[in-house]
Amino acid sequence: MIRVLPLLLSLVLLAACASDDREQLVVYSPHGKELLEAYEAAFEAEHPDVDVVWLDMGAQDAYDRIRTERVNPQASLWWGAPQTLFMQAAAEGLLAPYTPTWVEAVPPEARDPEARWFGTYFTPEVVAYNTEALDSTAVPTDWDAMLDSAWADRIVIRSPLASGTMRTIYGAMILRQPTVEEGYRWLARLDQNTKAYTADPTQLYLKLARGEGDLTLWNMPDIALQRDENGYPFGYLVPAGGTPILVDAIAVVADAPNPERAQQFYEFVTTTDALIEQARAYHRIPARSDVPPDSLPGWMTALDLQPMPLDWARLATEGPDWMQYWDENIRGRGAEYLAEHGGE
Template sequence: MVKRKASIACSTAFVLSIFLTGCMASEPANNEPKETTKTGEKKLEEKVVVYSPHGKDILQQFEQKFEAEYNVDVEWLDLGSQEVLDRIRSEKNNPQADVWWGAPSVMFNQAKSEDLLQSYKPSYADSLDAKFHDPDWYWSGTSQTPEVIMYNTKLLKKEEAPQDWDELLEPKWKDEIIIRYPLASGTMRTIFSAMIYRDYKDTQDATTGYEWLKKLDTNTKEYAANPEIMYNKVAKGEGKLSVWAMPDVVMLKEQKNYPFDFIVPKSGTPVLTEGIAVVKGSKHPEAAKAFYEFVNSEESTKTLAEEYYRIPTRSDITDLPAWISETEINAMDIDWKVFEEKSNEWMEDWDTNIKNKEKDKKE
């Protein structure tokens, strides 16, 4: 649910009454400068609405910091990446969000093609490599996210856990895997699409990839409705394994003491560019731009790296945690345009023809 402050209507009315009284008493001269932000931009609106899959911990912290610095009310809605895209689509004729923060770049490209985003070139544009932003600045990257195999450290030693994607299909992992329901998750869509793409890139045929996903489905005990359910089930030992985003796994381990660790698949893994964009038709466009800039400021980038294990896209950030340079990531060579074009088709086929089909036959 969107986070709202119960008192905002009353406080806004009170401030407005004082403002109007002041205006009647002393109108400013015509040449008096209009109120601006500290960066000299136009005056910000009273609030900004953010749709994001980043979870309540990050969203609450950035809400508090932004409100303290800009005196702008932040309302946020925590949804899966695909759910955010679907919601923005449904609201196209009457946008409710101002900022979309967090999703794989392919989803932002889909939104751009559907005329859902507003172009905005941020002040830090020169620090972003071309691969980390849309050519026309309809989105820019905030972080890089490698995908990994997550395991319960109370139940498995590092050497016992699968070391690569194909090892997840071994019979010993039957009913030991808990997976976030892929259709609602940009992370899971990317992982599943990557498993198809490994063969598809050479054959232009998804059959081998579908067979791989069928075998994974056989070993999957449950598709969790949201990440929190998945985390809790793996932590409790209802399943020993999952596949997920490396930064989230490290954060859960370091900050919340979950019994988690990860394996970076040795054959290679998809590395997502997570992005941010202004929603077209935003009701609070200046506040949206300010939040956009705030999220990828030098201070915020360091916060995301140090506290939430996000690998920055900006090239000018120094003094970052050692783990960023020490973790070896073998990034898969992926044509993201293919993902953009084929991902929906692949996921619909998985949902219709693969998910739980073997279990249904037995029942």
């Protein structure tokens, strides 16, 4: 289903720029206004004849928009989403091959073999919490502890269907069970403890900061950024036993209206200096192996993360069906689902 209001908003934004004599470059990204505003200004300072127009949206929304617009693409660059969404988009012919200058610095598992997308960051998923409501010693230390009845009505979740992050987490929770059905029951138990699903990350941060929920599942960089930039009382814990570490990627859109400028911007935001700045200011963990460790924040080089083993190809192909099933059968009715399917 087309989301009418976001579509109208994007058309208004694009129309507002139509009278500008500069060359327009449209970027779809979930990276947030702080990072996007900074790189819009920096790129335009070096290229004053270019008007960077970014639309900040969920990763799934970006994929859906590019898919909907495939006969008349509006964006030239897609900057940010889990590799599973880029894998889907590449399989559907939505991405144009482009080999960046730093191709050799990215491991094979963090790039498309046909150069249709490349990883920019490694993004671990975490349990995040309100530090005014919970001491760190009280936070669940593993994924299954989130299902304890002690957390009933204390969890807030970003609505998964529009979120690449949440689709990754929910898909990972299914894959770590012996069967998909057992994965659905796990998600149903989580639903039982969920107080609210928010429409976007901003609402998630506000609910968590106001104490409308004590816990959430989200990505580490965004939680740390909101803590440091906005002063929100946020902490996070990496669950024991491993966590999904997704590859956050970038790609030029197939049949892009401005592919040359898209490639310029692609290179601009992925230089070594840019990645160091993104690590320091925005908590982004570079996927490139040639970024000097001593140039990165101390907390980042000290990270000792245990990746959760995941079949990313299966998550890319089967994940959309899993999430559709969850939305139609489990969301908001976890207890009923468990009663119907032999759960607890």
